[in-house]
Amino acid sequence: MHEHSIAHMDISSxxxxxxxxxxxxxxxxxxxxxxxxxxxxxxxxxxxxxWNEAFKPPEGKYGVNALAYDxxxxxxxxxxxxxxxxxxxxxxxxxxxxMFLKLIERMIDPSPKRRPTAAEADAVMxxxxxxxxxxxxxxxTQTVIDFGCSIQHYPALACGTPLPIFSAxxxxxxxx
Numbered sequence: 001m002h003e004h005s006i007a008h009m010d011i012s013s014x015x016x017x018x019x020x021x022x023x024x025x026x027x028x029x030x031x032x033x034x035x036x037x038x039x040x041x042x043x044x045x046x047x048x049x050x051w052n053e054a055f056k057p058p059e060g061k062y063g064v065n066a067l068a069y070d071x072x073x074x075x076x077x078x079x080x081x082x083x084x085x086x087x088x089x090x091x092x093x094x095x096x097x098x099m100f101l102k103l104i105e106r107m108i109d110p111s112p113k114r115r116p117t118a119a120e121a122d123a124v125m126x127x128x129x130x131x132x133x134x135x136x137x138x139x140x141t142q143t144v145i146d147f148g149c150s151i152q153h154y155p156a157l158a159c160g161t162p163l164p165i166f167s168a169x170x171x172x173x174x175x176x
Contacts (some may be wrong), residue, residue, distance in 0.1 A: 002070065007037065007040065007046055007048070009069070010037075011054075011055075011070055011073035011136065012077065016093070039125060043063070046066040048066045049061060049063070050062075055076045058110040059112050067118065071116065075104050075106075076107075090125065100125075103124050
C-alpha cells in the first residue's frame with residue numbers, strides 16, 4: 001500500500017483477520033477495512049491529523065506522517081499480540097526472534113524519523129531464512145501479514161502459535 005502512496009490510517013486489532021488453508025502450512029494475517037485509507041499525491045509529504053484513538057503516536061495528533069503512523073500502529077499491534085507470550089522461550093534455538101523483536105522496537109520508536117519504512121521492515125523480514133521450521137510448531141516462517149495487494153510480508157507471529165484473535169461474526173462469512 002505504502003509504495004502506492006496509500007496510508008491505511010486505521011491499523012488496529014479489529015481490522016486484522018487470520019486466513020489459513022489446511023492444504024498449505026501458511027497463515028495469513030490480512031489487514032482489512034480500507035474505509036479511512038488515504039491516497040497521497042506523488043511527491044507530497046503524507047501528513048495528516050490523527051483522529052483514531054487506538055494508538056496515539058508519540059509525535060502528537062496533528063501534522064503526523066501517515067506512513068510512519070501506519071508503521072507505528074503495526075508495531076504496536078504486533079507487540080500487543082505478543083504481550084503475555086515469551087517469544088524467546090517459544091522460539092528457543094531459532095535465530096530470528098531477536099532480530100524480529102528489534103524490528104518491532106524500531107517500528108514503535110517515539111521519533112517517526114527513526115522508524116523504518118514499510119519497505120525497510122519488509123526487507124528485514126525477508127532477510128530471515130524463510131525455509132526454517134519454527135520450533136514447537138511445525139509451521140515454517142512463511143507465515144505472513146498481508147497489507148493489501150501482497151505488498152508487505154512478515155514471518156510468523158509468536159512462532160506460528162495459533163493466537164485466538166478473531167472469529168467470523170456470522171456463518172455467511174468465509175471460513176479461513
